[in-house]
Amino acid sequence: MENLPSPTTWAIPFFVITVALEWWWSRKNARVRYETKDAFTSLALGTGSLVAGILTGGFVLALSLWVYEHRIFDIQIGWPNALWIVPLAFVLDDFTYYWFHRTAHRVRWFWAAHVIHHSSQHYNLTTALRQTWTGFLPSVFSSPCRSFTWLSAGADILPVGTEPDLSILDPHRGDRPDATLV
Numbered sequence: 001m002e003n004l005p006s007p008t009t010w011a012i013p014f015f016v017i018t019v020a021l022e023w024w025w026s027r028k029n030a031r032v033r034y035e036t037k038d039a040f041t042s043l044a045l046g047t048g049s050l051v052a053g054i055l056t057g058g059f060v061l062a063l064s065l066w067v068y069e070h071r072i073f074d075i076q077i078g079w080p081n082a083l084w085i086v087p088l089a090f091v092l093d094d095f096t097y098y099w100f101h102r103t104a105h106r107v108r109w110f111w112a113a114h115v116i117h118h119s120s121q122h123y124n125l126t127t128a129l130r131q132t133w134t135g136f137l138p139s140v141f142s143s144p145c146r147s148f149t150w151l152s153a154g155a156d157i158l159p160v161g162t163e164p165d166l167s168i169l170d171p172h173r174g175d176r177p178d179a180t181l182v
Helices: 007-028 036-069 082-104 109-116 125-129 144-154
Strands: none
Touching: 007 036, 007 125, 036 125, 082 109
16 A cells, blocks of 8 residues: 555645636636635635644644544454444544534534635635634544544554545535535
């Protein structure tokens, strides 16, 4: 697995190219509104989120390792256990993320950290970069189940950085009925 390229190596150039294509398409198609200032604001917010993530990453790693060290039990992953543990881990992870994200829309404290993600005037690819700089704080509430699922089930079988975020129940459906889809 060490020979596999980092997904980020491919994702960043792909994202930049698709943003450029989206911008170009919006210029050709008069119906699509795309503001360059709005896009640069999204890029700045994404950069700030990345910096905040790097600065707090050590704390989150230490907390995750502490939780793992103080786990109550181990789940042995092997055949045939992996046949039920891995799908269960995916469903539990998605379930906790769904409720965490729903809570971020319903509870004012969490909304304060999440609203930045919905603050763009136009819905385009750069809007995905509008992430909170304090996102790790409210996510602590969804961590126990996520730590359980990934530290006990996923950590031994998935390469680092490939933990999926399935979001089977799409929490954004209907979030922004006024959003312009490009």
